[in-house]
Amino acid sequence: MAAPDSAPRGTFLRSAAPPPNGTFVRSTRTALLGALAALPLLLSGCDTSMITGKDGAADTVVAEGSASPEDSWILFEKGRAAATPKPSATAKPSPTPTPSFSPLPEDTVCAFDWLAGQVLLPVNTEVGAGSIRASWPRVGEPPPDSFRITAVPQDNVSGVQPELEWQTVTVTSGCSASGTITGLRPGRPYIVWVDAPESGYQLDGTPRPRSGRSGVVYPE
Template sequence: MPRIRKATAVVLPVLAGSLLLAACASTGTAPAQPTPTGTNWLLMATGSVAPSPQASFSPRATFAAATLSPAPSVSPTPRASGSACGTTGFKGGQINGADVTAGSTSAVVTWFNPGGANLVGYHILAVSQKLVNGAQPETPGWVSVTPSGCGWMTGTVTGLTPGTPYVFSVDGQWLREGMDGTYTRTVARSGVVSTT
């Protein structure tokens, strides 16, 4: 019985391999591919080749005419505001310095007003620089100043505490062009100034 098992074990792989080779070597025809049905989804239209580009002007003649003709003279447009507008150290879009003259409970803040049609007003705020534990002292609040023309402006902040260091900030308020409302940005700020 052990011999029969060995013979059966050898015959099965040989038989399976020969069946596999016979299937690969058959010369039968391939099965028919199914024919698609329905309408074509890709349509192509025939056309013509685009013509070569043609120059419609002479670039050299246009350049020569442009360089030989005199340039129009441009005269500067005078500003309607005062003479101080163009002669100061004011830098637009930056925070400029503010000068402060402090008393014991008030301070006079001076800054440059560049003017402009959309400028609505200024707010001055005094921020205490005295460090205290616990609740912070009340600030004097905003002081509103209406701009007038172009030039140096002053505003007085009251309600300050004697002998206290402050930083004074000046914020401009502008109308938004084409929109409702206003926006503000700081235009001037002082260093630390102490009341007397």
């Protein structure tokens, strides 16, 4: 069969020249098979897949949506919720020092067993030979200066009672007053009475304690 008129004599038809750099065009079937082979890797969620490059080295490909190397796993354990303990304070406040007060010197003359507001003044006594020495506090502001004292016999007397003999005691200083009653019968019971007619009145109008008495005493 003769060659076409357009071709020179002795010339054969060749296929198209191959692509440069020695790269061959793969068929459509080969490309489709490669895509199907890579599809399970993309759908499995694996972190990386190894694909051989042109130079034969292994390239690392990170699938889209997979965890990056910086991500870490978080583990959850089933259990009951517990309150976080609060840190306990270790520092304790220093105690406040208690102020100390020095006691005032005691005045033995004015040391009477008596409460404010008591109706009767307390009377202390000391017995002597046919006598009784009595002492009592001076109450008031200012305290009274004049008092009366007497010793009342405790013997039973039928008929008219004997008159009491009062004696005046004047005191202008100090917080107590004292006086001695003489002429008493030794060994007989007596009670000493104190009267303070000039004791005055308190702020609410009530009179200050103006009377006092002792217990039963027996002169020697």
